[in-house]
Amino acid sequence: MTTIQIKLYWDRYHAHPWGQNPGRVKEAEWPPSPWRLLRSLASAWFRSHPGMAHSEELRALIEALGKRLPLIGIGKVSFSQTVHYQPNYGKGDKATASYGTTRHENHFAATSLPICFRWGALTLDDTQKALLTTLLEHVSYFGRADSICEATLQPDNWPEPKEFGWCKPCLSEGDEPHRRIAPNCRDVFCPDPSSFQLTDLWQRRTSDTQVENAPIHLVNQMLATDMQVDGGCLVSYEMPEGWPQKWVVKTPRTEKKPSKPAPSDGPKVARYLRFSLQCRVPIAPKFTVTLAELFRAAANHHLCKVHGNGSQSPALLGKDTNGPLEGHQHAFYLPMAQDDSQPGMLTDLHLWCPMGLTRAEVDVLLRIRQLSWGKGRFPVNPVLIAMGQEPPPDVKLATGDCATQPLRSRVWQSTTPFIPPGHFFRGDKSNPKAKANATPELQLAKALREVGVGTPVVIQRLSALQHSSVPTTSTDEIPLMPAWDIVRAPEGDDLSALPFDQAIEVAAHQNSSDSMKAHQRRIGFFMQLTFDEPVTLPMPALGHSSHFGLGLFVPVDHA
Numbered sequence: 277m278t279t280i281q282i283k284l285y286w287d288r289y290h291a292h293p294w295g296q297n298p299g300r301v302k303e304a305e306w307p308p309s310p311w312r313l314l315r316s317l318a319s320a321w322f323r324s325h326p327g328m329a330h331s332e333e334l335r336a337l338i339e340a341l342g343k344r345l346p347l348i349g350i351g352k353v354s355f356s357q358t359v360h361y362q363p364n365y366g367k368g369d370k371a372t373a374s375y376g377t378t379r380h381e382n383h384f385a386a387t388s389l390p391i392c393f394r395w396g397a398l399t400l401d402d403t404q405k406a407l408l409t410t411l412l413e414h415v416s417y418f419g420r421a422d423s424i425c426e427a428t429l430q431p432d433n434w435p436e437p438k439e440f441g442w443c444k445p446c447l448s449e450g451d452e453p454h455r456r457i458a459p460n461c462r463d464v465f466c467p468d469p470s471s472f473q474l475t476d477l478w479q480r481r482t483s484d485t486q487v488e489n490a491p492i493h494l495v496n497q498m499l500a501t502d503m504q505v506d507g508g509c510l511v512s513y514e515m516p517e518g519w520p521q522k523w524v525v526k527t528p529r530t531e532k533k534p535s536k537p538a539p540s541d542g543p544k545v546a547r548y549l550r551f552s553l554q555c556r557v558p559i560a561p562k563f564t565v566t567l568a569e570l571f572r573a574a575a576n577h578h579l580c581k582v583h584g585n586g587s588q589s590p591a592l593l594g595k596d597t598n599g600p601l602e603g604h605q606h607a608f609y610l611p612m613a614q615d616d617s618q619p620g621m622l623t624d625l626h627l628w629c630p631m632g633l634t635r636a637e638v639d640v641l642l643r644i645r646q647l648s649w650g651k652g653r654f655p656v657n658p659v660l661i662a663m664g665q666e667p668p669p670d671v672k673l674a675t676g677d678c679a680t681q682p683l684r685s686r687v688w689q690s691t692t693p694f695i696p697p698g699h700f701f702r703g704d705k706s707n708p709k710a711k712a713n714a715t716p717e718l719q720l721a722k723a724l725r726e727v728g729v730g731t732p733v734v735i736q737r738l739s740a741l742q743h744s745s746v747p748t749t750s751t752d753e754i755p756l757m758p759a760w761d762i763v764r765a766p767e768g769d770d771l772s773a774l775p776f777d778q779a780i781e782v783a784a785h786q787n788s789s790d791s792m793k794a795h796q797r798r799i800g801f802f803m804q805l806t807f808d809e810p811v812t813l814p815m816p817a818l819g820h821s822s823h824f825g826l827g828l829f830v831p832v833d834h835a
Contacts, residue, residue: 277397277398277399278395278429279394279395279432279434280393280412280427280428280429281391281427281434282313282391282393282425282426283390283425284387284390284418284423284424284425285424285425286424287388288385288386288422288423289305289306289385289386289387289418290382290383290420290421290422291305291312291383291384291385291418291419291420292304292305293463294311294465294510295465302355302383303357303385304355304357305419306350306355306385306462307348307350307443307462307464307515308348308391308419309464309465310342310345310348310464311465311508312419313341313393314338314341314342316415317337317338317408317412318474318477318478319415320411320412320413321414324410324411324414330474330475334407335474336404337404339472339474340398340400341395341467342467342469342472342474343467344395344397344398345445345511346393346394347394347442347443347444347445348392348393348394348442348464348513349390349391349393349436349440349441349443350391350443350516350523351387351388351389351390351437351439352387352522353385353386353523354387354524355384355385355524356384356386356527357381357384358381359379359381360380360382361377361379361380362377362378362380363377384422384423389440391418392430392440405429409428412428415427441515441517442516443462443514444513445512445513445514446461446511446512446514452470453466453509453511454511456512458514459519460515461515462512462513462515463511464510464511464512465508465510465511466509467509468507468508468509471506473507476508480505481506537636538587538588539582539587539588539589539634539636539637539640540588540591540637541634541636544632545633545634546633546638546665547628547630547631547664547665547666548626548628548629548663548664548673548675549626549638549641549660549662549663550625550627550660550662550663550667551624551625551658551660552624552659553567553611553623553625553656554658555654555655555656555657556654557650557654558621559611559621559623560621560759561613561620561621561759562759562760562761562782562783563622564622564692564824564825565782565785565821565825565826566783567622567625567649567825568625568785569785569824570649571644571647572607572609572824574644575592575593575640575644578640578644579592579593579640582639582640589637590605590606590631591629591634591637592606592629592633592641594606594607594823604630604727604815604823605629605630605631606629606631606823607628607629607633607823608626608627608628608815608816608817609627609824609825610625610626610627610628610817610828611626612625612626612691612828624661625658626673628667628816630815641660642660644658645657645658666681669681673816674812674813674816674829674830675815675816676812676814676815677812683812683831684810684811684812684831685810685811686806686807686808686811687804687806687831687832687833688805688813688831689738689802689832690738690803690804690827690828690829691743692817692825692827692828693780693782693800693801694716694800694802695782695799695800696716696800696820697719697723697819698714698719699711699714700714700775701775701776705763705776708775709775716737717735717736717737717803719819720805720819721733721735723819724805727813727815727818728814729813729814731808731809733805735803735806736803736804737777737778737802737804738801738802738804739778740762740763740778740779740801741762761781761782762780763779763780763781763799775799776799779801780799780800781797781798781799782800782826784796784797784798784821784824784826785821785823800820800827803829804832
C-alpha cells in the first residue's frame with residue numbers, strides 16, 4: 277500500500293477543474309486530481325535536476341502510479357473564491373491610453389484536514405520509495421502557487437484522521453474506469469490506466485521539435501486544440517457517504533448591517549390592542565380563524581414593506597431566525613363578539629401579546645387598513661379603539677396574574693371551540709373509534725398543566741347547539757347562517773359515537789410549511805372548567821389554533 281499525504285499550510289486548495297474556463301466555473305476542483313499530483317512529481321524532478329532529462333527510475337515510478345486509480349481521502353470542505361481586476365491600458369502611452377480591467381477569479385476549497393492519495397494494491401521497492409520521498413520534499417505547493425503545502429510519504433500503519441472520507445473511482449464490471457451521472461459522483465481528471473506514459477504530463481505524443489531539441493510546450497498545443505491530452509481521461513469518483521450534506525460546510529455571506537434598528541428592538545409600549553371590525557355584513561364566529569389569519573398576514577405584509585423582506589418580529593409572527601417561539605409569549609389574535617347590535621357576530625379583534633410590542637410593531641399594525649374578506653366583496657376595515665399594557669376591565673380576557681386586576685373565576689367557559697392538539701379518534705368520521713388515553717378532556721387537562729394551572733378541575737362538554745343558535749330580529753327576515761358546523765355523530769349506543777358527542781367542525785390554522793392549499797378542518801368542543809376555588813388562567817386561549825381565536829375561555833362568575 278502506498279499513501280501520499282498533502283498537508284495545506286493555509287488550509288486552502290486553489291485549483292480550477294481541468295479543461296474549464298476559470299471565469300465560468302462555480303467552485304474549485306474537488307476532489308484534487310491524481311493527474312495534478314503526477315505533474316507535481318514530474319515538476320519536482322526537473323526542479324531538483326536542472327538541465328537533465330528524465331531518468332528511467334522516474335519513468336518507472338510515475339507510470340506505476342499512473343497505471344492505477346488511487347483512492348482520494350478528504351475531510352469536510354467549504355467552497356469560496358476571490359476576485360481581482362488586472363489593469364489593462366491597451367496600446368500606446370499610459371498617459372493617453374484608455375483604462376480597462378480584466379476580471380480574474382480564484383476558486384479555492386477550504387479544508388482543515390490533509391488530502392491523501394492511496395494506492396491499495398501498489399507496493400514500491402526501497403529504491404522507488406527513496407525517489408518518491410525525495411520528489412515529495414520538492415513539492416512546495418499543490419495546485420496553484422497559493423496552495424502552500426507539505427507532501428510526505430506515509431507508512432502502512434499511518435493513522436487515519438478523524439472525520440475522514442474516501443472518494444472511490446467508478447469502475448465497470450471489467451474494472452474499466454467510466455463516468456457516471458449521480459448526485460454523489462464528481463468528475464476527476466486522471467491518468468488513463470490503459471495507456472498512460474510519463475511524457476504525457478508535458479507533451480503531446482504527435483509533437484515535433486519546433487526549434488533545436490525544444491518540443492512544443494504542452495499548453496500551446498492544448499490551446500490550439502480542444503484541451504485534450506494523451507494518456508488522460510475524466511473518471512467519475514464516488515464521494516463519501518452523505519455527500520454533500522455531511523461534507524460541504526455552507527459559509528454565510530456577510531450581510532450589510534441595516535441602517536435602522538430591527539422592529540423588535542426598543543422599549544415595549546403596549547401589550548394589548550383592540551380593533552373594531554367595520555364590515556357591511558355580519559361576520560359569523562365560524563370564520564374566527566380565517567379573520568385572525570388575514571389580520572396576521574396583513575401585519576407580516578406591512579412588516580416586510582416597511583422594514584424589508586425577511587424582517588423578523590417574534591412578537592407579531594411568533595417566530596424568529598431560530599424557529600418558532602415557545603412559551604406562548606407572542607401575539608394572540610382574538611376576534612370576539614362584543615357588540616349588542618349584532619349578537620353572536622364578530623365585531624372586534626383583540627390582540628394580546630405577553631412579551632410586549634415596540635413602537636415600530638404598533639406602527640405596523642396601524643398600517644392595516646383593510647382585510648379582503650368574502651373573496652374581496654365585503655372588505656373588513658380594522659379601526660384601533662383601545663391600546664395599553666392591560667385589557668380594560670370590561671373585556672373578559674384572561675392574561676394571568678401579571679394583570680393589574682386579574683380575572684378570577686371558579687367557572688370558565690369556552691366561547692370558541694377547544695381543538696384538541698392531538699388526534700383523539702381512529703378511523704374516519706363515518707366510523708370513529710375513541711382513544712381512551714387521548715380524549716379531548718384529557719388533552720385539555722394536559723394543556724392546563726403545561727401553562728401552570730395545577731388546581732383540580734372538572735371538565736365537561738357543553739351543547740354545540742346552544743352555541744350555534746343565532747336569533748333573528750324579524751320572522752320575515754331570512755335566518756342568518758349557523759355559527760358553527762355541527763358534526764353529526766353516528767346514531768346508536770355504540771362507543772364509536774362518543775368521540776363526536778357535542779362536536780363541531782371548524783377551519784383551523786394551517787402552518788406555512790403545510791403543502792395542502794385547502795383550509796385544515798378540525799373537530800372541536802365547547803368546554804366548561806369548574807375549579808374548587810376561583811383561579812386565573814395564564815393565557816386567554818388553549819389548544820390548537822389558540823393564537824388565532826380558537827379555545828378562547830372567559831369567566832362565568834367573575835370574582
